[in-house]
Amino acid sequence: MAHADYIAGLAKGLAVLESFDTERQRLNATLAAQRAGITRAAARRHLLTLAHLGYLESDGQYFWLAPKVLRLSGSYLASARLPRTVQPTLTRLAVQTGLSCSVVVLDGPEVIIVARSATSEQPERRLAHGLHLGSRLPAHATSTGRVLLASLDDAALEQWLRQHPLPRLTAHTVTSAQHLLSLLYGVRQQDYCLAREEHELGVHAIAVPLRNPLGHTLAALNVVCAPQRMPAEAMLRDLLPLLQEAARDLRPML
Template sequence: MIAKADYVAGIAKGLAVLESFDTQRQRLNATLAAERAGLTRAAARRHLLTLAHLGYLETDGSYFWLSPKVLRFSGSYLASARMPRAVQPTLDRLAGLTGESFSVVVLDGDQVVIVARSGTARLLAYGLHLGARLPAHATSTGRVLLAAKNRGDFAAWLKGRELPRLTAHTVVEPRALKALVDQVRQQDWCVASEEHELGVHALAVPLRNMEGRTVAALNAVAPRQRLEPQAMRKDLLPLLLESARELRPLL
């Protein structure tokens, strides 16, 4: 927690406006930004204009959108953070060995964020690029990271949370998701089939540091025509588990 005197509300509001932009809404006006950031329209407008003045947004006078300048933050993180550099050689080796796509992902609220990846150039509908944010409840990595929470913390995370349906296969009923997360907690890996995108299967295992704390998840993604879930467990799960053991001293 932070002391009230140390909390800079202006920074928090400005960041809330920046975070209002996502893959569903790339362009926002003051009204939409206010709704998404929980601000008044007048406050949202001032923040949008300030961010545009600083170069973090572009505008046509009515709508605003992110400018390339925002990539300074992600670029600095990827260049300086220890985890992406530590896991990249392993991801490259796995991709070269199997021809599939591999990622390392961390949890951020109700989403997972890709911090390292390697593999085929094929882009899925929601993207597999660095920094891509995916819904935790519908992804193999998200469930692995949710399973790392104790039951009380996971119950608090789940309480009152809306679970969007992305495909006909997406699990959106809280009790069903809880059962799946309990299963992942027991078996220590997860397969998600066509829940995030039709035709795509994903397999994930936790990445733990030397203290035994789960700090990220490692996953493999393959289109349906190349690998069925059973084949993923047979062919890829041993590789992922061994890679997780090898990475542990580096995390």
């Protein structure tokens, strides 16, 4: 992009909006400035503007997200082709397995759930803050994240590892870049990933890549299960073939 085409004010406003998450649901100007990497005065102006536009609510000191922000994600879900294409397949998988299924895409150090399905008969396993459309999960510690990272070329993968830390989330989380790189090479070879309690204790997940007809990986499809319900060996035996079949069926449509 040419420098003349870059709108710095818009970029800063979006950075302030993205500063809100499950860890920091309410921000004042000082906290927003720290998280967005801008001055406190600039953060205050952006917060007040976003509140005036209806995207934030405030008590005069702290600000938090207003329901209007859902217009942004709602517009994506309504217009984007990927979620609409995969949803029938996700629904079928949830009925077949009785488990929660998701499709995610890579966004920097995280993956974002863009489509998901779970049966009403089987209470879905929830993370600390719940799983929902738009949930962001750490790529290095999730089955889908590793599938998507493994799809990067060597240069892009090495750059990703240099740029992003690998925080420990459980006692099982891989936090060594070299160890993760070795695991990702294995994911490339086997074309799936099984992650065991690395993001959350009591949660196993298995994922496969979703590719378009040209062979480019666009997203990852996974199913989540508690180990006491189905051990890892059974997931590979019973669930992996279903995921692989779903990926093959979706490929011509992606």
